[in-house]
Amino acid sequence: MSRSHRSVIPGFGLSLGLTVTYLSLIVLLPLSAAFIKTAGMTWEHFWDTVASPRVVASYRISFLASFAAALVNCVFGLVVAWVLVRYPFPGRRVVDALVDLPFALPTAVAGIALTALYAPNGWIGSLFEPYGIKIAFTEIGVFIALTFIGLPFVVRTLQPIIEELEPEFEEASASLGANRWQTIRRVIFPQLLPALLTGFAMAFARALGEYGSVVFISGNMPMRTEITPLLIITKLEQYDYAGATAIAVVMLIASFSLLLVINLLQKWSRRHAAV
Amino acid sequence: MASAVSSLNRSAGHAQRPLATRDSAWVRYTLTAVALGFLALFLALPLVAVFAEALRRGVGAYFAALNDPDGMHALRLTLLTAAIAVPANLVFGVAAAWAIAKFTFPGKSLLITLIDLPFAVSPVISGLIYVLLFGAQGWYGHYLAAENPWFPAFQAWLIEQDIKIIFAVPGIVLATIFVTFPFVARELIPLMQQQGNDEEYAAITLGASGWKTFWKVTLPNIKWGLFYGVILCNARAMGEFGAVSVVSGHIRGETNTLPLHVEILYNEYQFVGAFAAASILALLALVTLVLKSVVEWAHARRRA
Numbered sequence: 001m002s003r004s005h006r007s008v009i010p011g012f013g014l015s016l017g018l019t020v021t022y023l024s025l026i027v028l029l030p031l032s033a034a035f036i037k038t039a040g041m042t043w044e045h046f047w048d049t050v051a052s053p054r055v056v057a058s059y060r061i062s063f064l065a066s067f068a069a070a071l072v073n074c075v076f077g078l079v080v081a082w083v084l085v086r087y088p089f090p091g092r093r094v095v096d097a098l099v100d101l102p103f104a105l106p107t108a109v110a111g112i113a114l115t116a117l118y119a120p121n122g123w124i125g126s127l128f129e130p131y132g133i134k135i136a137f138t139e140i141g142v143f144i145a146l147t148f149i150g151l152p153f154v155v156r157t158l159q160p161i162i163e164e165l166e167p168e169f170e171e172a173s174a175s176l177g178a179n180r181w182q183t184i185r186r187v188i189f190p191q192l193l194p195a196l197l198t199g200f201a202m203a204f205a206r207a208l209g210e211y212g213s214v215v216f217i218s219g220n221m222p223m224r225t226e227i228t229p230l231l232i233i234t235k236l237e238q239y240d241y242a243g244a245t246a247i248a249v250v251m252l253i254a255s256f257s258l259l260l261v262i263n264l265l266q267k268w269s270r271r272h273a274a275v
Numbered sequence: 276m277a278s279a280v281s282s283l284n285r286s287a288g289h290a291q292r293p294l295a296t297r298d299s300a301w302v303r304y305t306l307t308a309v310a311l312g313f314l315a316l317f318l319a320l321p322l323v324a325v326f327a328e329a330l331r332r333g334v335g336a337y338f339a340a341l342n343d344p345d346g347m348h349a350l351r352l353t354l355l356t357a358a359i360a361v362p363a364n365l366v367f368g369v370a371a372a373w374a375i376a377k378f379t380f381p382g383k384s385l386l387i388t389l390i391d392l393p394f395a396v397s398p399v400i401s402g403l404i405y406v407l408l409f410g411a412q413g414w415y416g417h418y419l420a421a422e423n424p425w426f427p428a429f430q431a432w433l434i435e436q437d438i439k440i441i442f443a444v445p446g447i448v449l450a451t452i453f454v455t456f457p458f459v460a461r462e463l464i465p466l467m468q469q470q471g472n473d474e475e476y477a478a479i480t481l482g483a484s485g486w487k488t489f490w491k492v493t494l495p496n497i498k499w500g501l502f503y504g505v506i507l508c509n510a511r512a513m514g515e516f517g518a519v520s521v522v523s524g525h526i527r528g529e530t531n532t533l534p535l536h537v538e539i540l541y542n543e544y545q546f547v548g549a550f551a552a553a554s555i556l557a558l559l560a561l562v563t564l565v566l567k568s569v570v571e572w573a574h575a576r577r578r579a
Contacts, residue, residue: 023390087298106515106534112549212520263388
């Protein structure tokens with residue numbers, strides 16, 4: 001688009017003005033409130049808040065459970081995406097639509113449904129109860145809820161990449177004498193890796209901030225299954241604005257760093273796909 | 276972030292594969308079984324559980340639980356919130372896509388990143404920032420004891436005018452607008468970039484006004500993408516829990532949305548009531564998935 005086109009299509013000032021104003025009022029101004037509020041704290045106060053044992057324990061469970069959930073989603077998400085693209089089977093369209101359920105189903109509904117399933121008297125929980133394995137109200141419950149939430153990210157990132165895989169590469173590999181496993185490992189997987197990492201990062205980022213689906217199943221035990229977003233709410237309910245905001249700022253820095261990583265991964269992925 | 280939220284800009288279709296690149300039958304069956312088993316366990320089963328728990332004490336108890344004035348009020352508030360948040364983000368999304376797709380200007384990629392920002396923010400923090408912005412206000416002592424955090428003059432003015440934002444409907448609407456902010460824009464920006472400006476040039480050269488060009492040329496071209504974005508935006512607006520939970524104050528019959536109502540009933544051990552209300556939300560989610568598939572199908576057919 002050259003400069004001269006700018007005058008042909010009208011509405012630049014109106015549309016950009018509206019966009020920037022709305023963005024500033026709804027997103028940038030409120031977000032900056034969190035940072036300005038924290039800037040008013042002394043460094044010692046900030047550090048004491050964000051590095052207190054209970055808060056550190058919450059980072060630990062949030063990080064570990066999110067990481068494990070994203071990892072499991074990578075494995076099964078890859079299989080699901082591969083099956084949905086490559087193997088036609090009856091009802092494929094319905095299954096494909098169902099993958100988006102975690103986006104469409106309100107998190108609170110997912111939370112109580114998962115709790116009902118995995119509680120000691122639930123359909124799945126009762127299967128494990130005799131062996132003394134508790135799922136709901138433990139770390140495993142947190143992991144289950146975060147796996148539910150993250151699944152579509154991996155599948156939906158991989159699907160278009162698998163659809164666009166050039167069959168010629170696979171044919172060439174096969175005609176050069178590679179068996180199917182070698183082709184998958186040496187030809188197909190490297191092409192999927194950038195998208196797989198992007199999907200992992202997205203599922204991980206989403207899981208870190210997730211609240212609704214986790215609070216019901218986690219049991220919310222301080223030092224054990226209390227996730228970081230819940231701790232923010234707890235601080236707010238104790239009127240500890242500054243404490244809540246300090247933890248929020250730590251989380252915001254983590255999610256913005258992840259956003260940066262995701263953007264870089266996507267650039268890499270696009271460049272990779274273009275080759 | 277949101278590019279993982281499924282998008283219309285995706286091709287579909289399976290050509291018959293040559294033999295050399297086809298997996299053997301047992302691999303196909305094993306992988307299909309693993310995929311379907313995983314999806315059944317993690318997606319289908321929770322959905323079934325919602326309805327099974329709601330109907331546990333019979334159909335009579337289910338409908339009795341639904342017929343609850345607080346629940347009805349929560350449903351109305353949820354619909355009202357979506358009715359404000361979705362059109363607001365729709366207008367913004369169209370404006371943003373128009374500015375980004377039709378013009379070149381410095382800082383464009385930064386603008387695209389900033390539009391995505393709400394997806395990277397935890398829902399709880401999305402609510403918290405509005406509490407910080409509008410300050411220590413509220414009923415029943417919620418947060419009242421806290422010091423005024425920011426903008427003291429602005430917050431004092433709000434109190435003076437008796438304008439309630441936090442623990443009131445405006446706060447719920449604002450927090451919902453924040454979390455659903457990127458949906459329509461995210462869908463329209465790549466679509467309009469891909470379509471280019473040729474048709475708009477033609478219309479304008481032939482003497483159409485800017486608005487006429489938009490209504491008669493651009494809008495018909497982007498209508499499926501627009502509808503798609505609206506469906507996703509609406510689903511999130513009606514289902515948002517974390518952000519709304521922070522700003523609402525959970526006042527029954529006043530500031531409870533349907534997802535918050537589910538939480539309250541559940542925490543009071545009224546499981547049939549909680550799952551009955553949840554079943555309404557689950558039905559809305561299923562309607563969303565069906566509409567989404569219909570739009571994807573219509574879009575794919577139009578392109579073919």
